[in-house]
Structure formats: structure tokens, C-alpha cells
Amino acid sequence: MAAVKQTVEHVASLEKYKHGFVTDIEQDFAPKGLNADIVRFISAKKDEPQWMLDWRLDAFERWLAMDEPDWAKVNFPRIDYQDSYYYAAPKEKVGPKSLDEVDPEILEVYKKLGIPLREQEVLAGVEGAPRYAVDAVFDSVSVVTTFKKELAQVGVIFCSMSEAIREHPELVRQYLGSVVPVSDNYFACLNAAVFSDGSFVYVPPGVRCPMELSTYFRINAEYSGQFERTLIIADKGSYVSYLEGCTAPMRDENQLHAAVVELVTMDDAEIKYSTVQNWYPGDPETGKGGIYNFVTKRADCRGDRSKVSWTQVETGSSITWKYPSCILRGNESSGEFYSIAITNGRQQADTGTKMIHLGANTRSRIISKGISAGKSSNTYRGLVSAHPKAKGARNFTQCDSLLIGKQCAAHTVPYIEARNGQSKFEHEATTTRLSEDQLFYAMQRGLSQEEAVQLLVNGFVKDVLQELPMEFAVEAQKLVAISLEGSVG
Amino acid sequence: MSVLSAIKTRDAAELPGKRDEDWRWTDLRGLIREVPAPSAALDPASLPAGPFDALTSDVLVIANGVGAAHIGLEPGETKVVALRVVARGSGAHAARISVDVAAGGKLTLLETYEGEGAYLGQTGLRISLAKDATVERIVLAADDADGVTVAQAEVALAPGAAFAQSLITGGARRQRLETLVRHPGGHANLRLDGVYLLADKRHADLTTVVTHADVDGTTQQLTKGVVRDQARAVFQGKIIVAEGADRTDARMGHHALILSDRAEVDAKPELEIYADDVSCAHGNTVGALDEDALFYARQRGMPEADARALLTEAFIGEVIDRIDYEPAREIVRDWAAQRLRV
Numbered sequence: 066m067a068a069v070k071q072t073v074e075h076v077a078s079l080e081k082y083k084h085g086f087v088t089d090i091e092q093d094f095a096p097k098g099l100n101a102d103i104v105r106f107i108s109a110k111k112d113e114p115q116w117m118l119d120w121r122l123d124a125f126e127r128w129l130a131m132d133e134p135d136w137a138k139v140n141f142p143r144i145d146y147q148d149s150y151y152y153a154a155p156k157e158k159v160g161p162k163s164l165d166e167v168d169p170e171i172l173e174v175y176k177k178l179g180i181p182l183r184e185q186e187v188l189a190g191v192e193g194a195p196r197y198a199v200d201a202v203f204d205s206v207s208v209v210t211t212f213k214k215e216l217a218q219v220g221v222i223f224c225s226m227s228e229a230i231r232e233h234p235e236l237v238r239q240y241l242g243s244v245v246p247v248s249d250n251y252f253a254c255l256n257a258a259v260f261s262d263g264s265f266v267y268v269p270p271g272v273r274c275p276m277e278l279s280t281y282f283r284i285n286a287e288y289s290g291q292f293e294r295t296l297i298i299a300d301k302g303s304y305v306s307y308l309e310g311c312t313a314p315m316r317d318e319n320q321l322h323a324a325v326v327e328l329v330t331m332d333d334a335e336i337k338y339s340t341v342q343n344w345y346p347g348d349p350e351t352g353k354g355g356i357y358n359f360v361t362k363r364a365d366c367r368g369d370r371s372k373v374s375w376t377q378v379e380t381g382s383s384i385t386w387k388y389p390s391c392i393l394r395g396n397e398s399s400g401e402f403y404s405i406a407i408t409n410g411r412q413q414a415d416t417g418t419k420m421i422h423l424g425a426n427t428r429s430r431i432i433s434k435g436i437s438a439g440k441s442s443n444t445y446r447g448l449v450s451a452h453p454k455a456k457g458a459r460n461f462t463q464c465d466s467l468l469i470g471k472q473c474a475a476h477t478v479p480y481i482e483a484r485n486g487q488s489k490f491e492h493e494a495t496t497t498r499l500s501e502d503q504l505f506y507a508m509q510r511g512l513s514q515e516e517a518v519q520l521l522v523n524g525f526v527k528d529v530l531q532e533l534p535m536e537f538a539v540e541a542q543k544l545v546a547i548s549l550e551g552s553v554g
Numbered sequence: 555m556s557v558l559s560a561i562k563t564r565d566a567a568e569l570p571g572k573r574d575e576d577w578r579w580t581d582l583r584g585l586i587r588e589v590p591a592p593s594a595a596l597d598p599a600s601l602p603a604g605p606f607d608a609l610t611s612d613v614l615v616i617a618n619g620v621g622a623a624h625i626g627l628e629p630g631e632t633k634v635v636a637l638r639v640v641a642r643g644s645g646a647h648a649a650r651i652s653v654d655v656a657a658g659g660k661l662t663l664l665e666t667y668e669g670e671g672a673y674l675g676q677t678g679l680r681i682s683l684a685k686d687a688t689v690e691r692i693v694l695a696a697d698d699a700d701g702v703t704v705a706q707a708e709v710a711l712a713p714g715a716a717f718a719q720s721l722i723t724g725g726a727r728r729q730r731l732e733t734l735v736r737h738p739g740g741h742a743n744l745r746l747d748g749v750y751l752l753a754d755k756r757h758a759d760l761t762t763v764v765t766h767a768d769v770d771g772t773t774q775q776l777t778k779g780v781v782r783d784q785a786r787a788v789f790q791g792k793i794i795v796a797e798g799a800d801r802t803d804a805r806m807g808h809h810a811l812i813l814s815d816r817a818e819v820d821a822k823p824e825l826e827i828y829a830d831d832v833s834c835a836h837g838n839t840v841g842a843l844d845e846d847a848l849f850y851a852r853q854r855g856m857p858e859a860d861a862r863a864l865l866t867e868a869f870i871g872e873v874i875d876r877i878d879y880e881p882a883r884e885i886v887r888d889w890a891a892q893r894l895r896v
Contacts, residue, residue: 453815453816466827468827468829468832470830471797471798471829471830472797473828473830474826474827474828475825475827476824476825476827477823477824478822478824479821479822479824480821480822481820481821481822481838481840482818482820483810483812483818483819483840484818486812486813486814486815486816486817486842487815487842488841489840489841489842490839490840490841491837491838491839492823492837492839493836494823494835494836495833495834495835496825496827496834496835497833498832
């Protein structure tokens with residue numbers, strides 16, 4: 066009987082969204098709603114210089130004149146932008162000097178999520194274990210950034226965006242909005258007006274960042290949106306690997322997450338950006354609640370031979386609208402996009418990439434694996450384009466979709482624009498269901514149906530999983546399994 | 555808003571433009587500032603013979619939008635019909651044509667677009683196939699470099715029917731060849747092929763939308779093309795598999811050669827799938843001629859121009875070979891070869 070009980074408990078634990086807890090913390094809110102005063106309030110809260118406030122107000126003006134886009138293959142009730150808090154921060158006396166001053170409640174949250182905020186904790190265990198620095202963003206503010214000192218020794222700047230605006234205004238002014246212009250799109254423009262925090266990374270010329278950098282985003286407050294802004298600059302010949310993770314409590318209302326991520330690579334520099342997105346996906350039966358994940362991510366490969374690689378595992382959010390892109394401006398620069406998007410329940414995902422070839426001999430590779438289960442809908446939407454000057458541009462795209470169940474949907478919408486005679490583009494896409502033969506084979510060998518599905522799905526997404534940094538790959542693999550729980554049978 | 559209503563009302567604002575998602579690469583609104591006056595009457599007797607006239611005595615002519623508008627086949631009947639859509643002058647015109655093939659009927663439709671002048675022509679075809687009917691539609695679009703043609707075909711299949719289509723075009727100033735197919739499954743079979751051979755500043759847009767509504771349907775689609783000079787080719791293929799349309803097997807391929815530095819190919823092969831027991835795939839490639847193959851041919855003593863022509867002919871030959879009706883196939887092959895040997 067014990068074994069049966071254990072199985073029941075195991076299944077029950079899997080079916081739940083593990084990160085759905087709420088933490089009761091005293092918080093500072095901006096008044097609900099959105100107007101120029103709120104923008105001023107956020108800017109004042111963060112003690113920003115005048116140029117930053119002007120930038121925000123300009124963005125807000127432009128946002129008012131824009132219309133919400135409706136071309137993505139997602140359906141949701143119109144968002145009431147006045148019914149949300151645009152700033153929520155845990156109450157604190159003065160900015161915490163060290164980890165000991167951070168609200169223990171918050172530390173508890175990160176402990177529960179398994180995010181190491183204490184540098185010594187990261188080191189605990191086997192000697193030589195991989196280390197990674199964390200910037201923890203809680204609702205609208207960054208609560209702590211680890212390993213800053215060690216990184217500073219090699220010249221790497223890793224801090225929250227608010228701190229960067231204070232400490233390194235020249236870098237921020239030079240690069241902020243240079244990849245994703247203020248009025249690029251509706252949600253990016255909204256973000257420019259009300260963004261609260263995020264991470265800032267600058268890697269100086271020739272430096273190989275000694276550890277993985279990461280940001281962990283957590284939405285906690287009710288009726289609040291999270292608008293973070295990340296800016297990563299890899300100067301000539303440098304390298305950095307960056308990880309991003311996110312979770313939110315289970316709530317009945319929809320919460321908006323509209324982030325902007327800008328990457329800049331100079332000559333011979335490389336950025337590897339990995340995301341494991343696990344926002345609360347909403348109730349699988351009713352579709353109630355969940356995060357609207359409307360994110361603009363773009364990399365500008367400005368330098369020759371520079372490289373950006375995006376890897377994403379998208380399992381959460383009730384609606385995902387996200388196209389991490391690469392502008393391949395430098396000659397011989399290259400862009401890569403590896404994606405796993407899993408939708409279950411009533412989730413909707415419209416995600417993909419843009420590879421814009423401007424420089425000569427630029428290369429790009431796109432591997433996208435979409436899995437739809439339940440009553441969900443999963444769309445790959447991508448653009449590959451070659452400018453007349455992009456002689457010798459090369460692209461390979463592979464999009465595979467897997468359908469599990471009778472009521473889900475999978476779409477593939479690639480755009481290919483070739484404007485010169487010396488580029489070569491290849492694209493292939495397939496849509497199939499889980500093979501009955503393979504399932505039968507696995508089950509015949511004694512695996513349960515769920516285990517067999519997990520095994521086959523992990524095989525399906527293997528090409529992408531192996532692109533993830535080690536510590537993420539393990540987590541992602543588990544996440545893939547959990548996301549698909551209850552999808553067969 | 556459509557090309558037809560723009561011609562009828564003479565209101566250029568009714569024309570689709572690049573802000574319309576389905577027309578993003580075929581901008582008519584930006585091109586045509588004013589809808590031309592209606593085309594003058596054209597005497598069919600004054601026209602030279604059409605490309606397929608030798609193959610059948612059943613020839614229908616639509617001259618500047620005017621002419622016979624219905625083709626009907628009785629149950630079990632077999633027919634070869636040549637349908638000539640002719641445009642002359644610089645006016646605007648539109649034509650409706652309906653084709654009904656009763657159960658078991660077999661139609662070979664040899665359709666040609668023959669244009670001279672700076673006209674704006676729209677053709678709307680409605681083709682309906684009853685149970686077990688067969689239609690092979692071969693379209694040769696020989697428009698003028700100054701002409702604007704929009705040919706829109708709506709095809710409805712019944713279970714067991716077979717519809718095969720081969721579009722061959724040399725483009726126009728702007729040209730859109732659109733095929734929408736309602737596929738009922740039920741072992742009906744669909745083949746949608748296309749070839750474009752574009753030079754100078756010509757443009758051609760091959761757009762297809764296939765909706766699989768029920769179980770057991772197959773679709774094979776293959777489009778290949780060659781663009782040179784400053785020509786621009788557009789391929790938009792969409793396959794929709796509705797909820798419950800299980801055991802659908804759909805394949806789509808689009809392959810293009812760009813032979814100059816200023817030519818352009820835009821492609822959007824789309825899959826929209828709401829059923830899980832399906833097998834759907836698409837492939838899309840755009841590139842230049844294979845340098846190795848070219849080197850090989852030249853090494854064997856072939857002049858470069860001939861080697862290029864041979865390789866491009868072989869490239870698009872794969873699509874032309876799929877035409878069932880042999881006499882038409884050879885006419886199409888010759889027509890294509892003439893355009894490749896420049």
C-alpha cells in the first residue's frame with residue numbers, strides 16, 4: 066500500500082504548479098493605474114536623473130498614441146491598463162548593504178525556489194562545482210545581486226538597472242534603447258515608460274566572464290505588472306553566458322509581464338542567453354489567471370564575427386508573445402535560436418525569432434520545437450531576411466511541432482525574404498503527433514504511459530536541451546516532464 | 555475590400571496593399587493610384603490563336619472580361635477545354651467563370667492569360683468537383699510586363715474527387731495567382747504545383763490556401779521558380795487542418811533560385827493545425843545555382859550560358875514532369891525553355 070500512496074502523492078505533487086505560493090510581505094505600491102504622474106512616481110522612487118525621467122515621459126507620450134497589436138495568434142480579453150499596479154516593491158528602510166539586511170521573508174522565497182543568494186551556499190557541496198552570480202528581481206525591484214565583487218575584479222559590471230543608471234550613466238545612455246527603440250512596439254514602449262528594474266551587464270574587451278550570470282524574476286504582488294529591462298553589452302572579444310528564470314504565484318487575475326531585453330555584441334564578442342520561463346500558466350481547466358508574457362528581446366550583432374545565441378524553454382505563462390531576434394549587422398556575425406515551447410491546458414504561445422542578415426557572410430540557425438497538449442495553441446512565427454548587401458548569408462531553420470491530444474493546435478508561420486542572389490536559406494517544418502509505435506515500444510519495455518511520453522518528448526527536444534548550460538538543462542528537462550503531466554490518457 | 559470591388563467602384567482605396575497581411579508582398583494600393591476606366595470591347599475574332607488551341611476544339615475566350623462564363627460536365631463525361639483570358643489595352647475589367655464537374659466527370663482545363671498593354675484584370679473562378687470527379691487545371695500565365703493581373707480561383711472538392719493544378723507564369727508588372735481549396739478529406743486528392751520564371755522587373759505572387767475539413771485527405775504541393783534581374787517572386791502557401799480532420803497527409807515544398815544580385819524571393823509557407831493525427835510538412839529553400847554542378851558541366855566542355863540553362867531547366871523540370879496531360883506538358887516545357895534561354 067505504501068507504494069501506491071507514494072505514487073499518488075508523487076502524481077499530485079507533479080500536477081501542481083510548484084512555484085504558485087504567495088509571500089505576505091509589506092510592500093510599497095504606486096497608486097493603481099497609469100498616467101504621467103505614475104511614470105514620475107516610479108522615476109522619483111528610483112531617484113533617477115532628469116534625462117531618465119525625460120526618456121520615460123517621452124516613451125509614455127508615444128505609447129498613448131499607439132494601438133495594441135492584434136496580429137499574433139492569441140486570444141485574450143483586452144487588457145485594462147488602468148487596473149494594475151505599475152510599481153510594487155518590498156518595503157525596506159534604506160537600500161540593503163548586505164544580504165543580512167534583506168527581508169528574511171524574501172530570502173525565504175528564494176530559498177523555496179531553490180535560488181542561491183548566499184555566495185557561500187553556491188559554493189557548498191563539491192569543490193569545483195559551477196558557480197553562477199544571481200540578480201534577484203522581486204516584483205519591481207532588484208533585491209540583491211551576488212558575486213559583484215569577484216566580477217568587478219575582472220572588470221565585469223553586473224548590477225541592477227537602477228544601480229547602473231546611478232553608477233554608470235554614460236554606458237546606459239549610450240546603449241539603452243539602441244537595440245529596441247522606444248517606440249519599437251506597443252509593449253516595448255510601455256516598458257520604456259514604466260520599467261522598474263532588471264539587470265545590467267557590461268563585459269570589457271577581451272574578458273571571458275568567469276561565471277554564469279543570471280537573473281531570477283519573481284512576481285509576488287497582486288494586480289501588479291512586471292516591467293523589467295535588461296541590457297547586456299559584450300565589448301570586443303568578450304564572452305558572457307546569461308541565464309534568466311521566472312515564476313509567479315497562482316492567482317485568478319491575469320498579470321502582465323512586458324520586458325525588454327537588449328543585447329549588444331562588438332567585434333568577436335559572444336553572448337549566450339538562456340531562458341527558462343515558468344510563469345504561472347493559469348488554471349488548466351478554466352484558463353483563469355496566469356501571466357501575459359509579452360516580451361521584446363533583441364540582439365544587435367554590431368561587430369564583425371560577433372555571435373549571439375538565444376536558447377529558451379517556454380513552459381509557463383497563459384499567453385506568450387515573444388520573438389528573441391538577432392540583427393546581424395557585422396560581417397561574418399552569427400545568430401542562433403534554440404527554442405522549446407510547451408503549451409498545455411489553455412495556454413497560448415506565439416513565439417519564434419527574427420534573423421535579419423545585413424552584413425556579408427552572416428550565418429543563422431533556428432531550431433524550434435513546439436509541443437501542444439490539452440486545449441492549448443502553439444505558434445512558431447519567424448522571419449529570416451537578407452538585405453541586398455548580405456552576400457553569402459546562410460540560414461538553416463527547422464521547426465518541428467508535436468501534438469498531444471485532440472483539442473490542441475500547432476501552427477507554423479515562417480517568413481522568408483531573400484533579397485540577393487548569393488544567400489542560401491533552408492527551412493523545414495514538420496507537424497506530427499506522438500508516434501503510437503514508439504509509445505507502444507516504450508510501454509512494452511515496462512514504462513508507464515506517462516514515462517513513455519516523457520521519454521519520447523525529451524528525445525524530441527534533445528537538440529535544444531543540449532544547448533542549455535548544464536545546471537539549467539537538468540531543471541529544464543524536469544520542467545518539460547512536469548508541463549506535460551496529465552496530457553495523455 | 556477587394557480587387558473586384560475596386561474595379562467595380564473605380565475606387566483605388568478598395569485595393570489591397572502592403573498593410574493587409576495577405577498582400578504584404580503584393581502591394582496594389584501603392585502601385586495603382588487611380589483605377590483605370592473600363593476596358594474597351596474586344597472582338598475575339600481579331601485575336602491570334604492561343605497556346606493550347608491545337609489540342610482541343612473546345613475553346614472559350616474571355617476578351618477584356620467579356621465572354622462565356624460557364625463550363626459544365628455531365629456525370630461521367632470527359633472533356634478537354636481551353637479557356638483563354640485575353641486582355642488588351644490599358645483599361646480595367648473583371649470576369650466571373652464557373653466550372654461544375656458532375657460525379658465521375660473528367661475535365662482537363664487548359665487556361666491561359668494572354669495580355670498586351672497596361673491593363674488591370676481580375677478573374678474569379680469557381681470550380682466545383684462532385685464525388686469522384688477529376689480535374690486537371692493547367693494555367694499558362696503570359697501577361698504583359700505592364701499588365702496587372704489578379705486571378706482568384708475557389709475550388710470545392712467532394713469526397714473521392716481529384717484536383718491537380720499546375721501554374722506556370724512569367725509574371726507581370728504585378729500578378730497574383732491565388733487558389734483557395736476546400737478539401738473535404740474522404741480520400742479526395744489534391745495536387746497544387748507552380749512554376750515561376752521571372753526576369754526584368756516582373757513580379758508574380760503564387761498564393762494558396764488549402765483547408766482540410768475532414769478525415770483522410772491528401773495534399774501535395776510543389777512550387778519552384780527562377781528569378782533574375784530585378785524580378786520579385788512571392789510564394790504564400792497555407793495549409794489548414796481543421797479539428798477532427800485526422801489522417802490528413804499534407805506536404806508542401808517551395809524552392810527558388812535567385813540568379814542576380816537584385817532579384818528578390820519572399821516566401822511564407824504556413825501550417826495551421828488543429829488535429830493531432832496528421833502528418834504535415836513543408837520545406838523551403840532559396841539560393842543560387844549550385845556552383846559545383848555548374849563547374850562539372852563546364853568541365854565537360856559546356857559553355858557557361860548553356861550550363862546555367864540546363865541546370866535551371868532541370869530544376870523546374872521536376873514540376874513540369876508532374877503534369878499528367880502529355881500534349882499540354884510539352885507545350886509548357888517549350889514555353890518555359892524559351893524563357894530560360896536568355
